[in-house]
Amino acid sequence: MSDHASNPATDSFVAHRNLLFTVAYEMLGSAADAEDVLQETWLRWAEVDLSTVLDERAYLVRITSRQALNRLRSLKRRKESYVGPWLPEPLLTAPDVAEDVELAESLSTALMLVLETLSPTERAVFVLREVFDVSYDEIAASVDKTPAAVRQIAHRARQHVDARRPRSTVTRSQTKAALESFQRALETGDPQNLLDILAPDVVLLADGGGIKRAAARPILGADKVARYLIGGAGKVKGRYVFVSTVVNGQPALAIHLDGEFDGIMTMRVEDGNITGLYFVRNPEKLTHVEAETQFTLR
Numbered sequence: 282m283s284d285h286a287s288n289p290a291t292d293s294f295v296a297h298r299n300l301l302f303t304v305a306y307e308m309l310g311s312a313a314d315a316e317d318v319l320q321e322t323w324l325r326w327a328e329v330d331l332s333t334v335l336d337e338r339a340y341l342v343r344i345t346s347r348q349a350l351n352r353l354r355s356l357k358r359r360k361e362s363y364v365g366p367w368l369p370e371p372l373l374t375a376p377d378v379a380e381d382v383e384l385a386e387s388l389s390t391a392l393m394l395v396l397e398t399l400s401p402t403e404r405a406v407f408v409l410r411e412v413f414d415v416s417y418d419e420i421a422a423s424v425d426k427t428p429a430a431v432r433q434i435a436h437r438a439r440q441h442v443d444a445r446r447p448r449s450t451v452t453r454s455q456t457k458a459a460l461e462s463f464q465r466a467l468e469t470g471d472p473q474n475l476l477d478i479l480a481p482d483v484v485l486l487a488d489g490g491g492i493k494r495a496a497a498r499p500i501l502g503a504d505k506v507a508r509y510l511i512g513g514a515g516k517v518k519g520r521y522v523f524v525s526t527v528v529n530g531q532p533a534l535a536i537h538l539d540g541e542f543d544g545i546m547t548m549r550v551e552d553g554n555i556t557g558l559y560f561v562r563n564p565e566k567l568t569h570v571e572a573e574t575q576f577t578l579r
Contacts (some may be wrong), residue, residue, distance in 0.1 A: 310369030346423035364491030385530030490563030
């Protein structure tokens with residue numbers, strides 16, 4: 282967008298920009314792709330005759346959803362050739378995001394990985410209906426399906442997600458407590474302290490994107506994860522520093538090696554133990570952790 286004098290189309294787009302970015306990011310898991318979608322949305326919105334638009338928010342969400350769905354289909358093909366596990370791009374978030382339970386859960390790495398197992402259309406329908414409460418008629422217009430078909434897709438996607446999301450609700454304070462115990466275990470290098478906080482069936486995913494060294498496959502089980510974390514750190518020449526932060530609305534660790542930013546680790550917690558660890562080292566995915574990203578559901 283240019284910096285020309287304000288006009289109604291610009292004002293409306295700017296007013297809804299955070300919402301549109303949230304829609305695109307939750308559908309794509311990539312801030313860079315979400316920004317591209319917003320640019321495409323703006324180009325189409327600028328050509329619309331506003332006198333024909335009854336609900337500007339709904340119209341903008343529809344454009345964004347269509348563009349995100351198109352990109353999601355091509356992104357799915359791109360991920361098939363990705364080196365190692367693929368993780369969503371971590372984004373530094375403001376405290377108010379973490380305080381909005383519904384928004385924080387929808388942005389969590391754990392849920393976004395579950396959304397990865399849906400087809401592009403299922404993901405679009407689930408995000409629009411379950412996260413943003415868009416009507417079936419509006420979703421139908423966004424995904425080129427009938428409202429009846431959208432209801433069936435939404436039901437199927439909801440069942441799929443419910444079967445894979447955490448079994449119990451975990452408060453932010455419980456996640457923060459688990460993170461602090463995990464951080465202390467890493468800092469002391471004590472395998473037993475690490476095993477005490479890891480669930481027996483914990484899974485660690487490391488995303489280096491073929492650029493940074495990372496485990497090529499998921500690491501399963503507390504013993505193997507502990508050996509990877511402590512043994513792997515022991516093989517690296519240098520000093521690690523772990524700094525607590527808030528990423529995607531959840532407590533997380535920013536990891537530094539010899540003063541250089543090295544990656545972000547988020548987690549999934551159930552019943553007080555860590556069941557999932559997600560370590561992003563790919564530098565192409567770490568460009569949005571210096572400044573807070575603004576999200577909204579409304």
